Amino acid sequence: MATIYDVSVLAGVSLATVSRVMNKNTNVSEKTRKKVLDAMAQLDYRPNAIAQSLASNCSNSVGVLVSQLDGPFYGPMMTEIEASLRAAGKHVIIAAGHSNEAQEKEAVEFLLDRGCDALILDVEAVSDDYLIALCRQHTPIVFINRYIAEIRERCVYLDNELGGYLATRHLLSLGHRHIAYISGPLFKLDARQRLSGHKKALVEFAVAYESELFYEGTFKESSGSDGMRHLLSLQRPFTAVVCANDQMASGAIATCLEQGLRVPEDLSFMGYDNIPFPQYISPKLNTISNPIHEMGKMAALWVLKHVYNKADVEVTNRFTPSLFIRDSARRLP
Amino acid sequence: MATIYDVSVLAGVSLATVSRVMNKNTNVSEKTRKKVLDAMAQLDYRPNAIAQSLASNCSNSVGVLVSQLDGPFYGPMMTEIEASLRAAGKHVIIAAGHSNEAQEKEAVEFLLDRGCDALILDVEAVSDDYLIALCRQHTPIVFINRYIAEIRERCVYLDNELGGYLATRHLLSLGHRHIAYISGPLFKLDARQRLSGHKKALVEFAVAYESELFYEGTFKESSGSDGMRHLLSLQRPFTAVVCANDQMASGAIATCLEQGLRVPEDLSFMGYDNIPFPQYISPKLNTISNPIHEMGKMAALWVLKHVYNKADVEVTNRFTPSLFIRDSARRLP
DNA sequence: CTGTTAGCGCATTCAA
DNA sequence: TTGAATGCGCTAACAG
DSSP states (O other): OOOHHHHHHHHTSOHHHHHHHHTTOSOSOHHHHHHHHHHHHHHTOOOOHHHHHHHHSOOSEEEEEESOSSSTTHHHHHHHHHHHHHHTTOEEEEEEOTTOHHHHHHHHHHHHHTTOSEEEEOOSSSOHHHHHHHTTSSSOEEEESOOOGGGGGGEEEEOHHHHHHHHHHHHHHTTOOOEEEEEOOTTSHHHHHHHHHHHHHHHHTTOOOOGGGEEEOOSSHHHHHHHHHHHHHTTOOOSEEEESSHHHHHHHHHHHHHTTOOTTTTOEEEOSBOOSGGGGSSSOOOEEBOOHHHHHHHHHHHHHHHTSOOOOOOOOOEEOOOEEOOSSOOOOO | OOOHHHHHHHHTSOHHHHHHHHTTOSOSOHHHHHHHHHHHHHHTOOOOHHHHHHHHSOOSEEEEEESOSSSTTHHHHHHHHHHHHHHTTOEEEEEEOTTOHHHHHHHHHHHHHTTOSEEEEOOSSSOHHHHHHHTTSSSOEEEESOOOGGGGGGEEEEOHHHHHHHHHHHHHHTTOOOEEEEEOOTTSHHHHHHHHHHHHHHHHTTOOOOGGGEEEOOSSHHHHHHHHHHHHHTTOOOSEEEESSHHHHHHHHHHHHHTTOOTTTTOEEEOSBOOSGGGGSSSOOOEEBOOHHHHHHHHHHHHHHHTSOOOOOOOOOEEOOOEEOOSSOOOOO
């Protein structure tokens, strides 16, 4: 591997001059610039990014920490982040925290140690205090899907309570009065907020909350199935089910269909997140939009703006969900 | 940020000694080791990974390049790779190539420049020659989803032709004789191989290949819908459709259901990849397994074995697909 | 406009 | 067992 030194020798200039042309420093005559460029080409020179980072204290890379690497939720988010950052010549180092406190912390420290210029974190298991302390570090950090008042200008998040409210209100407005709820794991803030919105809508329509019709799932398809089986076993009447995400809704609907129930004729459903797949199933799922890709993009823009002084755009912190009406809920006669 | 120098001063030892205890070098007396460890703890010392990489020429990180960051295919693969590597104390830098030659090359060079100890590549757009040349570099590289004879021991791949064969043979064995085919983009090797297996099965059953019943899609849901609409518009009889992946199959089935066709009563379907979601839709999709997560794991093991001299496991290069029979195809009377 | 000189934080000889 | 010295490849003052 050729080094900057080899280039300088071949070009007959000093080391510093080579560095200057690399960094587009204008104080180089066209003639010497060309000599250097030629030498670089001839040696197939590639700058050593590690050495650049060490010397400049800037790695041109930003660390991204998500809960999982797979799934319909984080994929689009990472895609947007990567695309936005790459378009600005920055690169992305991705790690997974697996919703586990130790792993999340370890990943954060890894990214910090790797000299990332900034971090974009989607973390669920670590405490608010930990994150607030983290912000006192010199590496700038943005948070996705999390709202912490003390550092609110670094948070990019969805109004999950509003989404939960919209989902349930839609069913209520269709005449449903006995509505089951398959929740995400309640240790997650977004799951709690969605549930809170659900209850708010019930109150608004003066419908009692039936705690028997509540099931705490895991946000995965299989727990939607499990939840549905549980609810059906109750022998307690209900005409609709709100699921805290589309994956659980899909699992729940599949279970209904297996048991010979029709959707939405026998049971109406609402999902949440508007992930791509359920558009292609039958019945098409009603859901709440979750502009996760836009939030990813916004986090990337935040970094571009605050860390790299690019992108003079306005950063929106709070995103608003909206209702998608398709074929999985019907109006009660 | 405390440096190794700060630690050495506080501990009253030399810089080299601190380095020794960090690297678990045994030639340090218990007493001084303890002094150093104490100093580290006191200063909350975290080694600078960048500096370590530069000095040791080893970054403890491996680069992973996939086509996309989202989707049901690459997600599980990345998850396995990350988990296997992290368990060994190694880290992962992920980039996306977007099935585009320039972007794939750029990403490869980025990962190389970042000082990755090894690369795991899932690339589609670059040529075999480029990859063969890449292998002459000093950074070890392993390929997923690609077979190149000259560097076969670095390839981890699926027998796609066999999978295509199994899919079509299943339908043929159920009595289908007019089988449409919705293909992946033919510039991708796996799409061509799956199609080749399809034709092989037809030959075996002495059934003519009807080129009118062929549609070249993109591997995305929407192209499954498009393909289905095209096939239906042909007014040419067929009783089954083989789709080159599950996503297109889902799109195609959705379109059929929309148009009032029943699956599998009116039309039988086969998918490919066995992605999670279609298990939760109705009808449950027949498909071909694609052990992408195992392939990801195997690639990680390859790196652990050949680069870090860990994991004395046997590396399997070729994976064999198998048939999953569920509810989307019926036997013809 | 260009060259010289110091580091960046750490690993690694080579002596002691 | 420990310390001093050197260098990894590059950037960034500071001179000239």
